[in-house]
Amino acid sequence: MILAHLLLTALLFGAPPQAAAPAAAAGGEATVLRTLEGKVTEVGESAGEGELPLTTLKLQTRDGEFRVLVAPAEVLADIGFSVAVGDQVRARVFLEPVSRLAYAQKLLNESRDLMVRLRTLRHEPLWDAAGKWQGGTAELPSRRPTERAGRGGSDRAPAERNPPPPPPY
Numbered sequence: 001m002i003l004a005h006l007l008l009t010a011l012l013f014g015a016p017p018q019a020a021a022p023a024a025a026a027g028g029e030a031t032v033l034r035t036l037e038g039k040v041t042e043v044g045e046s047a048g049e050g051e052l053p054l055t056t057l058k059l060q061t062r063d064g065e066f067r068v069l070v071a072p073a074e075v076l077a078d079i080g081f082s083v084a085v086g087d088q089v090r091a092r093v094f095l096e097p098v099s100r101l102a103y104a105q106k107l108l109n110e111s112r113d114l115m116v117r118l119r120t121l122r123h124e125p126l127w128d129a130a131g132k133w134q135g136g137t138a139e140l141p142s143r144r145p146t147e148r149a150g151r152g153g154s155d156r157a158p159a160e161r162n163p164p165p166p167p168p169y
């Protein structure tokens with residue numbers, strides 16, 4: 001009876017196994033999904049999942065500096081995604097708050113208008129153990145629609161901010 005009570009209490013008040021944030025492979029440190037925006041100050045390489053060498057970005061944000069693990073360089077080249085020092089990026093990342101290490105889930109290079117999804121929401125990379133792309137076409141880099149004035153040279157009229165209400169019936 002006591003065991004049943006303890007199990008019920010754990011189920012009711014404990015975090016469900018799938019709802020908990022993924023833990024980092026190396027340190028076991030809990031991660032949180034967060035968006036970082038900033039300027040790339042350094043592009044490097046570091047060991048990542050499966051000890052594959054991953055492209056890393058040092059990202060200077062208004063909250064400080066973060067190191068973002070992106071993907072194997074070969075994967076980025078194969079899918080046509082690039083990032084360089086000085087680029088402005090927005091990254092949705094799995095962040096380890098203590099070490100400030102982040103694994104990019106989705107990366108938007110605002111300077112080059114390229115966006116790519118690199119990991120699932122379960123923290124699984126979209127490349128295999130040999131470093132070959134396994135994601136589908138939906139994850140490939142895409143160009144953002146040009147929304148800012150003066151970019152893209154579109155002949156379309158700007159969208160109305162407050163369209164008129166529909167006619168009464």
